[in-house]
Amino acid sequence: MSVKSASGNLLSVLKRHLHAACAATALLLGAGSLAEAADLNALIWCDHSDPALLQPFEEANNVKVNVKEFEGTGAGLAIVEQSQPGDWDVMVIDSIDVPRGVEKGLFEPLPEDKLPFADLFAEVKMDKSTSVDGKRYGITEKFGYNTIGFNKTKVDPADMQSLASLTSDKYKGKVAIYDYYLPVIGMAALAIGKKTADLTDADLPALKAELLKMKANAKLVGEVTASQTALATGEVDILVGGGEWVTAGLAKENPALDFSIPKEGAVLWSQSLAMFKDSKNKDMALKFIQYIMSPEGQARLATSSCYWGMPANKKAALSDEQKKILRFDEQPGFLARAQAYPAPNADLDKKMQDMWTEMLQAQ
Numbered sequence: 001m002s003v004k005s006a007s008g009n010l011l012s013v014l015k016r017h018l019h020a021a022c023a024a025t026a027l028l029l030g031a032g033s034l035a036e037a038a039d040l041n042a043l044i045w046c047d048h049s050d051p052a053l054l055q056p057f058e059e060a061n062n063v064k065v066n067v068k069e070f071e072g073t074g075a076g077l078a079i080v081e082q083s084q085p086g087d088w089d090v091m092v093i094d095s096i097d098v099p100r101g102v103e104k105g106l107f108e109p110l111p112e113d114k115l116p117f118a119d120l121f122a123e124v125k126m127d128k129s130t131s132v133d134g135k136r137y138g139i140t141e142k143f144g145y146n147t148i149g150f151n152k153t154k155v156d157p158a159d160m161q162s163l164a165s166l167t168s169d170k171y172k173g174k175v176a177i178y179d180y181y182l183p184v185i186g187m188a189a190l191a192i193g194k195k196t197a198d199l200t201d202a203d204l205p206a207l208k209a210e211l212l213k214m215k216a217n218a219k220l221v222g223e224v225t226a227s228q229t230a231l232a233t234g235e236v237d238i239l240v241g242g243g244e245w246v247t248a249g250l251a252k253e254n255p256a257l258d259f260s261i262p263k264e265g266a267v268l269w270s271q272s273l274a275m276f277k278d279s280k281n282k283d284m285a286l287k288f289i290q291y292i293m294s295p296e297g298q299a300r301l302a303t304s305s306c307y308w309g310m311p312a313n314k315k316a317a318l319s320d321e322q323k324k325i326l327r328f329d330e331q332p333g334f335l336a337r338a339q340a341y342p343a344p345n346a347d348l349d350k351k352m353q354d355m356w357t358e359m360l361q362a363q
Helices: 003-017 051-061 073-081 095-103 163-167 181-191 201-217 224-232 244-250 282-293 295-302 320-326 328-337 346-361
Strands: 040-044 065-069 090-094 139-151 175-178 218-222 238-242 257-260 266-276 338-340
Touching: 040 073, 040 282, 051 065, 051 282, 051 295, 073 090, 073 095, 090 095, 090 282, 095 266, 139 163, 139 181, 139 224, 139 244, 139 282, 139 295, 163 181, 163 201, 163 238, 175 181, 175 201, 175 224, 181 201, 181 238, 181 266, 181 346, 201 218, 201 346, 218 224, 224 238, 224 244, 238 244, 244 257, 244 320, 266 282, 266 328, 282 295, 295 320, 320 328, 328 338
Parallel strands: 040 065, 040 090, 175 218, 175 238, 266 338
Antiparallel strands: 090 266, 139 238, 139 257, 139 266
16 A cells, blocks of 8 residues: 555544544534424533443434534533523533533432442542532543653654653654643653642743753644544654544554553543533433443443543443454553643643643744
8 A cells, every 4th residue: 555545544544543532523413493492412522422322322322412513621611601501411521510510500410229329430420520429420432631642653663651751852743732731831740750639830831841851752732633634644753742532443453553641641531421400301311321221222322433432331232353452451550640731720820731832922
């Protein structure tokens, strides 16, 4: 196969697979008002729009799932604000953002005795976020890492076991950086020995210095598709902020792509399902959440055509090959080294965004 042909095939695959955990914005609902209450109306990320995930549930329950994709919690909450009460039944949301929905009075407490909480990886239950005042409002369904994605035929995999490799002269000009400030700032914090949960204004100078060293080594800083495409097509050999969500879905087409959880750690992302308090179809909404959290639903969600990620349920019905690609058996060690996204207050968040902008503009 020629390089041109291989690249063309790979780019075709990228169109299906290479999105961030919430990178799609396509609207799959028809024009006009939402479907009647007999249907299920879901605000989702792109991994939930895969027919391979939805069709088994629709057929088993004789229901139509109408989905609307969005990018980022803020965008999702804006859609809710522009909708009528009862328009939506379920929502996918960053686990750490569940309290934002609860604060707005949007979500219904979930019946813990009817969901497989005991089967979840303990580290991703995210109790401090998914529970508010003793009531559970979200259940983690999928997770992964912002870490180092790389081509193992172009770099020394042993080097990828340390974040120090990202600023090494050995890989100068061979690095792309994912253009999202929070996870990459989190990686910079880990690189200098700081905990992501403890960052303060006093850490900003050291974080900025580390980011500038990463930038000096980088060939490009790009949004999701650009940075992932650079890694997949060989323009760069390393992606800062990449992870299984970048490499797993492309494993069959490009088995050279892999990810590592370095000794310093990685930044953990996780997504949850919540039910709307004003849902007109709560019984079906709960059935949908139960299906997504079942071993079969978890396997289909984990390997969605949009992006792969780790299922939160340890009993997910993945094949041996799928488990190998996701590094399923290595998760206990990965989770032990992972830290949560930085969660700065409004003032520190603005300073972090300003710092990120300064890094982007640095020559």
